[in-house]
Amino acid sequence: MAFEKIIGNEKIKQLLTTSIAENNLVHSYLFVGKNGIGKKLFAIEFAKMILCIGENKTSCNNCKSCIQFESKNHPDFMQIEPEDGKSIKIEQIRYMRRKNSRKTNNIFKKSIYYK
Numbered sequence: 016m017a018f019e020k021i022i023g024n025e026k027i028k029q030l031l032t033t034s035i036a037e038n039n040l041v042h043s044y045l046f047v048g049k050n051g052i053g054k055k056l057f058a059i060e061f062a063k064m065i066l067c068i069g070e071n072k073t074s075c076n077n078c079k080s081c082i083q084f085e086s087k088n089h090p091d092f093m094q095i096e097p098e099d100g101k102s103i104k105i106e107q108i109r110y111m112r113r114k115n116s117r118k119t120n121n122i123f124k125k126s127i128y129y130k
Protein backbone atom coordinates (compact mmCIF):
# COMPACT_ATOMS: atom_id res chain seq x y z
CA MET A 16 0.00 0.00 0.00
CA ALA A 17 0.96 3.60 -0.45
CA PHE A 18 3.66 4.99 1.80
CA GLU A 19 3.47 2.02 4.13
CA LYS A 20 7.19 2.29 4.83
CA ILE A 21 6.92 5.92 5.94
CA ILE A 22 5.98 6.93 9.47
CA GLY A 23 4.33 10.31 10.02
CA ASN A 24 4.10 13.10 7.44
CA GLU A 25 0.40 12.38 7.03
CA LYS A 26 -0.38 15.69 5.32
CA ILE A 27 2.27 15.08 2.67
CA LYS A 28 1.15 11.50 2.15
CA GLN A 29 -2.43 12.68 1.67
CA LEU A 30 -1.43 15.45 -0.72
CA LEU A 31 0.61 13.13 -2.92
CA THR A 32 -1.96 10.34 -2.81
CA THR A 33 -4.73 12.76 -3.78
CA SER A 34 -2.64 14.16 -6.62
CA ILE A 35 -2.36 10.68 -8.09
CA ALA A 36 -5.99 9.74 -7.46
CA GLU A 37 -7.21 12.92 -9.14
CA ASN A 38 -4.65 12.64 -11.93
CA ASN A 39 -3.39 16.02 -10.91
CA LEU A 40 0.35 15.51 -11.07
CA VAL A 41 2.60 18.44 -11.74
CA HIS A 42 5.74 18.59 -13.87
CA SER A 43 8.12 17.75 -11.05
CA TYR A 44 8.35 17.31 -7.31
CA LEU A 45 11.19 18.42 -5.11
CA PHE A 46 11.70 16.75 -1.76
CA VAL A 47 13.82 18.97 0.44
CA GLY A 48 14.79 19.02 4.10
CA LYS A 49 17.41 17.92 6.57
CA ASN A 50 19.33 14.72 6.11
CA GLY A 51 17.66 11.63 7.45
CA ILE A 52 14.04 12.79 7.40
CA GLY A 53 12.96 10.40 4.64
CA LYS A 54 13.09 12.47 1.46
CA LYS A 55 14.60 9.65 -0.58
CA LEU A 56 12.11 7.10 0.68
CA PHE A 57 9.23 9.49 -0.01
CA ALA A 58 10.45 10.14 -3.55
CA ILE A 59 10.91 6.45 -4.32
CA GLU A 60 7.54 5.47 -2.91
CA PHE A 61 5.87 8.31 -4.78
CA ALA A 62 7.49 7.23 -8.03
CA LYS A 63 6.30 3.69 -7.45
CA MET A 64 2.76 4.94 -6.87
CA ILE A 65 2.80 7.03 -10.05
CA LEU A 66 4.03 4.12 -12.12
CA CYS A 67 1.64 1.56 -10.59
CA ILE A 68 -0.86 0.22 -13.11
CA GLY A 69 -3.10 -1.37 -10.48
CA GLU A 70 -6.76 -0.44 -10.15
CA ASN A 71 -6.44 1.77 -7.07
CA LYS A 72 -3.85 4.18 -8.50
CA THR A 73 -1.47 3.38 -5.69
CA SER A 74 1.42 1.03 -5.19
CA CYS A 75 -0.38 -2.31 -5.12
CA ASN A 76 2.76 -4.48 -5.04
CA ASN A 77 1.04 -6.94 -7.38
CA CYS A 78 0.99 -5.38 -10.82
CA LYS A 79 3.74 -5.76 -13.39
CA SER A 80 4.95 -2.23 -12.72
CA CYS A 81 5.22 -2.69 -8.95
CA ILE A 82 7.02 -6.00 -9.38
CA GLN A 83 9.50 -4.42 -11.80
CA PHE A 84 9.92 -1.48 -9.47
CA GLU A 85 10.60 -3.63 -6.42
CA SER A 86 13.12 -5.69 -8.36
CA LYS A 87 14.82 -2.40 -9.35
CA ASN A 88 14.15 -3.23 -12.97
CA HIS A 89 11.48 -0.73 -14.00
CA PRO A 90 12.25 0.73 -17.44
CA ASP A 91 10.62 4.09 -16.62
CA PHE A 92 12.42 4.70 -13.35
CA MET A 93 15.96 5.92 -13.01
CA GLN A 94 17.64 6.88 -9.79
CA ILE A 95 20.76 8.97 -9.71
CA GLU A 96 22.75 9.91 -6.67
CA PRO A 97 25.96 11.87 -6.15
CA GLU A 98 28.85 9.56 -6.93
CA ASP A 99 31.07 11.41 -4.48
CA GLY A 100 28.31 11.87 -1.93
CA LYS A 101 28.20 15.60 -2.55
CA SER A 102 26.94 16.47 -6.01
CA ILE A 103 25.59 14.96 -9.20
CA LYS A 104 28.09 15.15 -12.05
CA ILE A 105 27.32 16.50 -15.52
CA GLU A 106 28.12 13.06 -16.96
CA GLN A 107 25.30 11.61 -14.89
CA ILE A 108 22.89 14.24 -16.21
CA ARG A 109 23.98 13.59 -19.78
CA TYR A 110 23.50 9.86 -19.33
CA MET A 111 20.05 10.46 -17.84
CA ARG A 112 19.09 12.73 -20.76
CA ARG A 113 20.23 10.14 -23.29
CA LYS A 114 18.19 7.48 -21.54
CA ASN A 115 15.20 9.85 -21.34
CA SER A 116 15.25 10.53 -25.07
CA ARG A 117 13.49 7.25 -25.67
CA LYS A 118 9.77 6.90 -25.12
CA THR A 119 8.53 5.60 -21.83
CA ASN A 120 7.30 2.05 -21.67
CA ASN A 121 3.85 3.18 -20.70
CA ILE A 122 2.82 6.30 -22.58
CA PHE A 123 0.42 7.43 -19.86
CA LYS A 124 3.06 7.48 -17.16
CA LYS A 125 6.10 9.56 -16.63
CA SER A 126 9.75 8.80 -16.27
CA ILE A 127 10.82 9.43 -12.73
CA TYR A 128 14.22 10.55 -11.56
CA TYR A 129 15.59 11.00 -8.12
CA LYS A 130 18.70 12.70 -6.99
Ligand SMILES: [Zn+2]
Pocket residue numbers: 067068069073074075076077078079080081082
Ligand atom coordinates in the same frame (compact mmCIF):
# COMPACT_ATOMS: atom_id res chain seq x y z
ZN1 LIG B 1 0.98 -1.77 -8.74
